Amino acid sequence: MKVAAFNGSPRKEGNTFHAIKIAADELAKQGIETEIIHVGNQLVQGCMACGGCAKNKNEKCVYADDDVNLWIQKMKEADGIIIGSPVHYSGIAGTMKSFLDRAFYVAGVNDGMLRHKVGAAVVAVRRSGGVTTFDQLNHYINYSEMLMPGANYWNVIHGTRPGEALQDEEGVQIMRVLGKNMAWLMKLIESGKEIVQEPQRENKCYTNFIR
DSSP: OEEEEEEOSSSTTSHHHHHHHHHHHHHHHTTOEEEEEEOTTSOOOOOOOOOHHHHHOSSOOSOOSSSHHHHHHHHHHOSEEEEEEEEETTEEOHHHHHHHHHHHHHHHHTTOTTTTOEEEEEEEESSSOHHHHHHHHHHHHHHTTOBOOOOSSOSEEEOSSTTGGGGOHHHHHHHHHHHHHHHHHHHHHHHHTTTSOOOOOOOOOOOOSOO
16 A cells, blocks of 8 residues: 655655654554655646646646646555645645645546545644644545544644754654554555445535525
8 A cells, every 4th residue: 555645845854744754654664655745845836727627537637837747646546645734824835735726626527536545634833823724734635535534633743943843742643643543544444345335426516606
């Protein structure tokens, strides 16, 4: 089994990376490989709401001048996904948000590519805004019908300078517990596939409030 982890921080080995790495180390103890992909230092176009991916249904965003389509395939191939971000104005870092908007929409309109994969969000923050950012990341996971492991508190770790989060004893424990629970859930799903029938996917019903 394999996990694709996306680091949405501009810093390659900042505190978001360390949060992901703590969880990844626990996954490795259970024989699960984690690839950490650095998104936050890339130039990523935001979603243009063109609808091309829904029309083409080829598992690709029509904008091909960045690595989003490559990352979408890494998500497809993985059994589990971690999405991590620092906090920018109590929200997801801009580059990461652009990637998530496009990738998760492409996945959704292509037969729910991420459905029933295991998904987890982690956040690194200096002081406040961690929970609101965590909540925003979880929207992508929940909307995609992914399965989410928990930890013993919100998946937020605190620190300012790169590596400082490793001094946050509780935050480190949260990421460690998350990694253990993620590995356990992934193994449960894998072992249960031949025992419990997966519910059939329903086509999305779209409504609005304009009559």
